Amino acid sequence: MEKLNRKKFFSFITKTVFFTAVVSFLPTKFLNSVSKASEEKVNIKINPEAIKRNKV
Amino acid sequence: MSSSLEKNKYWKSLEELNNSPESIKAKHDEFLEGVVDKFDSSKLSGMSRRKFLAVLSASAAIATTACTDYRDKGEIIPYNKRPEEILPGETNYYASTCTDCSLACGILIKTREGRPIKIDGNPDHPINKGKICAKGQASILSLYDPERLKEPKFGNQNITWEEADSKIITALNNAVQNGKQIAFFTEKLFSPTTKKVIDEFVKKYPTAKVYSYSLISDKNRRDAWFETYGSSDLPSIKWNEAEIILSLDSDFLGVEGNFIENMRLFSEKREVVKKLDLNRLYVAEGRLSATGMMADYRIRVAPNQQLEFIYSIINELSNANVITVNSIIKSLVSNYSIEKFGSKEKINNLLKDLSSNKGKSIIYAGDTLSKEVHIAVNYLNELLGASNLYDWKNINTNSQLSSSKEIEELISNINSKNVEVVIHFDSNPVYTLPSSFGYKEALKNVSTVITLTESENETSVAGNFTLPINHMLESWGDASTRNNIYSTQQPVINPIFNSRQKESIILTWINQKYDVNNFKDFLYNNFNEIIYKRLKPLVDLKLFWQTTLHDGVVKLEGSSTPKVFNVSSLTKLRMPASSNKFTLHLTESFLIGDGRFANNGWLQETPHPVTKVTWDNYAAISPKFAKELNVEMNDLIEISHNDKSVSLPVLVQPGMSDTTINVELGYGRTNAGDVGNEVGFNLIPLIGKDLSLIIENVSVKKVEGKYKLASTQEHHSLDDTFVKDLHRVRKIIQEGTLKEYRKNPKFFHEQEDELVSITREHEYKGVKWAMAIDLNKCTSCSACITSCNVENNIPVVGKDQVLVGREMQWMRIDRYYSGTSEDPIVSNQPMLCQHCDNAPCENVCPVNATNHSEDGLNQMVYNRCVGTRYCSNNCPYKVRRYNFFNFRDHFEDAYYENNLTSMLNNPEVTVRSRGVMEKCTFCIQRIMEVRSNAIRDGKPLNGNDVKTACQVACPTNAISFGDANDINSEIAKLRKHELSYHVLEELNVKPNVTYIAKLRNTHSEDLI
Structure with missing residues (x-):
C-alpha cells in the first residue's frame, strides 16, 4: 500500500470540510420561498357554536 | 465499405460490419474478457484508490446535508387545552346545508380534529335523504383552495375591512343622496333570511334595486306553470308511481330539477331484486344525455322540433279518441304527424303506452325548451290524468329571476350613468351574462363596483372592491326550496382567512358598523319569527334552535290544494317555425355547473358520464353530421351566430340528432384560477338577449387544426365487425x-x-x-x-x-x-x-x-x-x-x-x-x-x-x-x-x- 502523504491528506480533509460547510449553509429558506410549496401556517379553528351529531 | 454488404443487414459497429476476427470471437464468447477473472486488489491503480476515498467522503458530506428534508413539515404539538368537541382520532359530524347551487341539499359534514374532510348527504333531509351529487361531494376541495381570496382588495391592493366598509358606506350614502341607483346583482335566492337581509338593505338605501340572474334556470317552466296553473310554484313529481315516463330533452336524472330526488324515486320503480317492478322510460331528445342512457326507448328529436313532436302526439291521441282536445288546439295540431320522428314501432309503442296508462303516465319537458312546449306538455298531462302524479303537498317554491328586459334596462341605466354603485352578491355576471348585453363594458361607467366572492372571478377583476366571503362550511344560513321544509346551515370551522359572511357584510352597511355575530343573531331572530312562532313547539326557542341545528332540517305543514288548469293559457300556443337547419343546444355542464366549479380539479378530471371526456367541453355531433362536415374526432369546427363565432373540437357522438350540436356551458373561463383558466371553450357569447339556450340556424364549418380531447374511454367503432358488441x-x-x-x-x-382452477380453494371462515x-x-x-x-x-x-x-x-x-x-x-x-x-x-x-x-x-x-x-x-x-x-x-x-x-x-x-x-x-x-x-x-x-x-x-x-x-x-x-x-x-x-x-x-x- 502507498505511504500516506501527510500534506495531501490534510489538503483532502480541508477540502471536505469546506465543501460540507458550503453545502450545509445553502440558503434553503430562499429556495423554499421560491418554491410553490408554501410554508404558510394555516389557521384552523373549530366553531364552538356548531351543534354536532353524535352518531350518523 | 465491405463488398459483401448484404441488403438489410443490421450492424452495431464498424468491426462487425467489416467482420474483423475480434468481433467474430466476441460473438462466440458469452461474457466479455475479464468478467470471470478473480478479484485482485493489488491490481487496483493507486490513482483509483485515492480517488475512491475522495469521492466517498464528498458523497458522505452531500448525503449528510441531504438527509434533512428541506421541507420542514413542522411539529406535532398536542393540545395544551383540548377543545371539548375534539377527541383526536374521533370523527365529529355536523348537519348543514349545501349552498353551492339552488337545490340546497341537506348535508352531513365529517370533521377530524376540527377540519372538515368529507361531505355526504343528511339522511334526515326529506328531499335528498342522505345523498348529494358529485359536485357536492367534491365541493370540499374549494374550502382548501389555495387561491381563495385572503384579504379584501381595492383594485390590486389589499385593504382592511374597516377601510373597505367606510368607503363603501360613503359611496352608498352618496348614491342615495344623488338619487342614483344602487344595483344589487345576485344569483337565484333560496334562503328566506338572506332575502330578508336584502329587503332591509333596500329599505336602508331606497334607490337600491335587486336583479337576480342565473345562466341555468327553469324560468321557462315556471313561466309556463304560471300561465297554466296561476302559480309559478311547481309541485314535485311522484316518479316512483309513474308507469310510463316520456322525457322531452330533459335530463331529469342528470342535472335538471331536483335530480337527486328524481334519481331515488325513479330507481324505486326499477326494482328487479326485491320485487319485479319496472316503469318504462321513453326519451325524446336531440343529444345523448344521462337520462337518455337509461331509456327503454329512445327517439331522436331535435330541441327545436319538440313543439312539433308534442303537437303530433296530441293529434294522434286525439284521432284515436284517447283524449278530447278543444277546437283551438285541434285546429293547431291537426297537420302534425308523428311518423317523421322515428321508427314506426317505437312511436306505436309510445302511443299505446300513453293510451293504456292514463293517470299513471307523465310527460316531462326540459328546462331549456320554450314556454310554449311547457304549456303544451302541461295540457297533454292534464288530458292524460298525469296530475295524479303531481305532489301538491311538496311544492318547489319559486325565487323570481329578473327578465331579460329588466337586465337590459339596468345596463341602459348604467350606460346613462344613472347607477353609481353595483354590488355583485356572490354572482359572476361578467362571465355568465351573454356578451350581447355589453355588461362588462357598461361597468366602466360605474364609480363603485363591489364583488363579494370566495375566489377571484371575471366580475371581480372588472370592479374596484373585491371582498372575500366565507365558504359554505364557514357560514351560517338557512334554506327553503320547498314550502314545507326549512333547513339550517352552520359553520363547522371558523373562517380560515380574513373573510366575512356575505350577509354579514350587507348588515354592516345597513347598521353602519361591524359586529361578528350580526348575521348569526339576525338568523336566530328570523328563525324565531318564521319557524318557532309558526310551529309553537313545547320547548323554548334556544333548545328548539339547537335541535334544528343538530338535525339540519325542520319539516313544516305545507299547502295541499291542487291547482286547476287554465284553458285560456292555450291561446299562447303557436305554430312552430319549421327549420331543418342546425340547432345549437347549450346545456349545463354535468360536472362544473355553470362554471362555478371550474377551479375544482376533481370535478374537471371526473369523466363525463356520456362521453368520458375530462378537462374540456366539445361540440357533440352525430356521425352523419360529422360525415357531412368531413370532420372526425378532435377536428376543429367553427360555430357562428349573429356575428359571433367560436371554434371548438368535435366529438362524434352516437345517438345525436343529425341537426343538433350539443355543447356544455361553464368552460373557457379566464379568471377561475390556475386549475380552471383556459380549460375548454366559452360559448356564452353566442347566447342572444332572449337568454334561450337553444339557438337555431347556426352556421357550422370545419376549420384548420386539431385539438386533442382527453377521453378516458375510447369510442369503440360500432361498425367494425371485430369489436362490434x-x-x-x-x-x-x-x-x-x-x-x-x-x-x-x-x-x-x-x-x-x-x-x-389450478389453485387450491380457500375457505373464508x-x-x-x-x-x-x-x-x-x-x-x-x-x-x-x-x-x-x-x-x-x-x-x-x-x-x-x-x-x-x-x-x-x-x-x-x-x-x-x-x-x-x-x-x-x-x-x-x-x-x-x-x-x-x-x-x-x-x-x-x-x-x-x-x-x-x-x-x-x-x-x-x-x-x-x-x-x-x-x-x-x-x-x-x-x-x-x-x-x-x-x-x-x-x-x-x-x-x-x-x-x-x-x-x-x-x-x-x-x-x-x-x-x-x-x-x-x-x-x-x-x-x-x-x-x-x-x-x-x-x-x-x-x-x-x-x-x-x-x-x-x-x-x-x-x-x-x-x-x-x-x-x-x-x-x-x-x-x-x-x-x-x-x-x-x-x-x-x-x-x-x-x-x-x-x-x-x-x-x-x-x-x-
Missing part, C-alpha cells in the same frame, strides 16, 4: 328484457361451462367482504367516483396525464354502446377492484406487496411496492393505478402541495407518493373503524355496519356491500340472485363484485 360477446355486460326474464328467469345462466352493483339503477352520475376521490385522497393529475391514460381514480364507470350509431343502446358499468379470490395480481408481485387478507380483501402494502407494475399488467379489469409521479408535486407546479390543501386529506388513508401502485381497498379504513368499535363494545362484527364511500354516495342505492358469509345479509342474497353475474367469469379469478344484470322494459323480448 364486444362487451356483449365477452359477457362484460349482460342484459335482457323484462319479458325475456319473466319467461325464463335463468336466461343468461343457461350456457355456463365448468370453470377449472369469518367475515368475507363482497360488493354488489345493481346495473338497473346506475345512472352514471359519478357521485361514487368523487366520493371515492375525497375519501381516499386521490390526486388530480391534469389533462396531459389523462391523455396518456394515467388518471388516478380508483373507480370508473365504463360506458358501452351496442346497436347502431344512429340509435345506440347504452350500458353503464361501475368498475373497481374486484378483490378476486384468485387474484392474478397477487401471484406476480416480486416483492409480495399485494396479498390477500383473511376477510377476502386484496390488500396493497405501499411501502413494499417497488413499482414493477406487473400486477397492473396482469389485472384483467385494469383497475390498478400507478403513481408515475408524486402527482401533488407534479400537477400545475405543485398547486395542491401546500399546507392548506393537505388539511383536506383523510388522515385514515395513506397519501401515496411516486412509484407506488394503488387501487380500491373496499374502504379498509371504514372496515377497520367498525371492527375496532365492535371489539371495544365487545360485540361481533356486523358487516351491515360497514358502508363504503361509494355506497353511501350512490343516490339510487345501486351499490351494496357487506359480509357474504352472513346468509341473512343483503349481499349474500344478491350474490345468489338469478340476475347476478361476474365480469369475465370465465377467467375464474373469482371476483367478489357481483353485478345485477340490467333489464330493459321493452314490448318485445328483443333489446332493440
